[in-house]
Amino acid sequence: MGILENKFEDNVVVAKLDKLIGWARSTSPWYFQFGLACCAIEMMSAAASRHDLERLGMMPRSSPRQADVMIVAGTVTMKMALRVKKLYEQMADPKYVIAMGSCATSGGPYWQHGYHVLKGVDIVVPVDVYVPGCPPRPEALIEGLLKLQEKILDERPLTRKMA
Amino acid sequence: MSSEQEKLIAELIEKGLAGDMDSINAIEDRVLRSKVKSGLAKAKRAAKNAAVAAAKESSPEESSAEIMPSDHPNQKFAFMIEEKFPDSLADTLNDTHIQIKPDQWFEIASWLKSEPSLYFDSLQCHTGIDLGENMLEARYNLHSMKHDHKIEIRIAVSRDNAHIPSIEQIWRIGDWFERETYDMFGIFFDGHRDHRRMLLPEDWEGYPLRKDYEVQETYHGIIIPKVKEGWE
């Protein structure tokens, strides 16, 4: 180490730039409340008194420009699928998507005869975390958000990705 | 069976038709008793069929005003409709619903709402249904808040000519109900001011709740049916 050894006081932290950026992005992601159906109520319960999401730094934002992560909560229909894509494109980078509930994951209970139901939101937007359940408990959604935080921590934004 | 037994059975059946069941129930031999009872059931059914056939034969000769309704409120209402609008009923009087032809439906509906003794001021439910055999039907459940009575009106149309007069001016909820029925079944409501699809997108093809509906493969490039490759 040579030059740098024994130079810094206790209040200086040294880390890789990648990890620092990941750490800054992952804590306190603001979520875009895209509540569509029943899962939206569980998302609201997760944000309300008992399972408080704000203590983890997650604030609900209604505009896509101000949000980091889009929680697609509920069934996406064909009529709505085009709007989901548009809203995803309006979000600013870096952006992540959580598919909450079995309807957003793979069509849910409506997979068999639902002619108007999109069988999984990953057909129109790329999804990072899937939270199963019908509807998933607020604790499950919080676990999904924490898993997303781990994923963001491990991202290496500065290196060029292999094609 | 011996002829004596047959005569005995015939006598007991006669008594049973007249209403005397005690002599039949008193028979000790189980086989004989069951024969008598089954013969009695057959005789009763035959008698009922004969009565219905006789009624059917005689009804074309009578005019509709001579068919008297029973005390059931449904039959009374149907009778009132037939009196005021002749030749509008499409079926005989019964206890569950009133089947009418689509031509005079708007006038009948206005009268049902305004007539003081009926005063059906609320359209509770409007259902479309695919009867099969190329027939579609629209069913209206009407209710009166003042008198607290209700009826069900059914109008059947064929798929090639599915037109029913619209009643959205009379009961304002008919506006949205009829648009939804059009969306799901393809029944056209003549006179509707805003006749377009309600729940499905404007450029959707087909009427989903018909029994022979085939889902389209893609919508704006998105695949609709569930893709199952990659399972197991």
Add this chain to the structure above:
Amino acid sequence: MGVVHGEEMVLNIGPQHPSTHGVLRLKVKTDGEIISEITPVIGYLHRCFEKHCENMTYDQVIPFTDRCDYLAAMANNFGYVVAVEELMELKVPEKVEYIRVIMAELQRIASHLLALGVYGLDIGAFTPFLFMLRDRERILDMFEMTCGARLLYNYMWVGGVSHDLPKGFVETAFQFLDYFEPQIEEYNKLLTYNKIFIERTADIGVLPQDVAISYGVSGPNLRASGVKWDLRRNDTYSIYEKFDFDVCIGDGGQGTLGDCWDRYYVRMLEIKESVKILRQALAQMPKDGDVHQALPKKIRPPKGSIYSRTETPRGDLGFYIESDGSPIPTRVKMRSPAFTALSVLGELAGGWMMSDVISILGSLDIVLGEIDR
């Protein structure tokens, strides 16, 4: 001086917006701040409920009815099960009736709490939302204790219920009711008689009685306009005639009869009445009885059709079921109260300002899952 040329602006309150009602789109024509015309566009949550009903057996339909009005799932189950049992002419044991009424009334309190809390949130009051959701969580705890689910239960089956009440349910329920009744006074102090809330909601969106009946509005929206119509009294089903409760109607307490404040206040009064019914039902319920004894082996209703209605927190929910004797229904039509409530928005909102439209929409208490099915 010249003439200022103005024209109407079409504003789109899009399908995605921060409120509970769901994915509703409003096409609003405004002249400055004053609205001239509103057209609701629905169908963004059309999940083909009626098509599923035509391909599933009668008891497989029950989870799908849950998901239609997801804020009052027990009430949906109740409505469907009452319709099928009437079609089959099936009688259920008395304990099952009591359990159903208890669950339905608890669900009514939970649904109204959410509706009122979110209404306050739409107006801008954040604290009542948190308080009401906190109390709603206690009710959801009781549901979870009984059947394992917080929001969508699949609890009421044709001929019975899925699980018997667990040990300690009655005590927990009484504890909850003793805790909850003073809370209603706290909500009144926070929101109901709050001066800003009254300014935002009184005299706005007045719904006359004949318009309400012609548009098929029902439930608290109709009762707030002064019409004394409650299906639990007028068209009784289950064992509601055994309980003593009042039918609450609006009286123009803070403004005109039938305004937004009346619709809010009727829901608050209904919570009190539900507490009354719950106390009576919990006390009168028979202690022992098998809840599964009347479950039919095969659900095959006779050929025929039926239209039956029950009172949910949003109004009267109607099920039109047509059966042809097979285990799969031919047609199930769900006539939802929120559908009719939303259709009257066009009449109510003309001439008001943009923020009043939010006020009116919140007071109608709609759920898009039920409207689009």
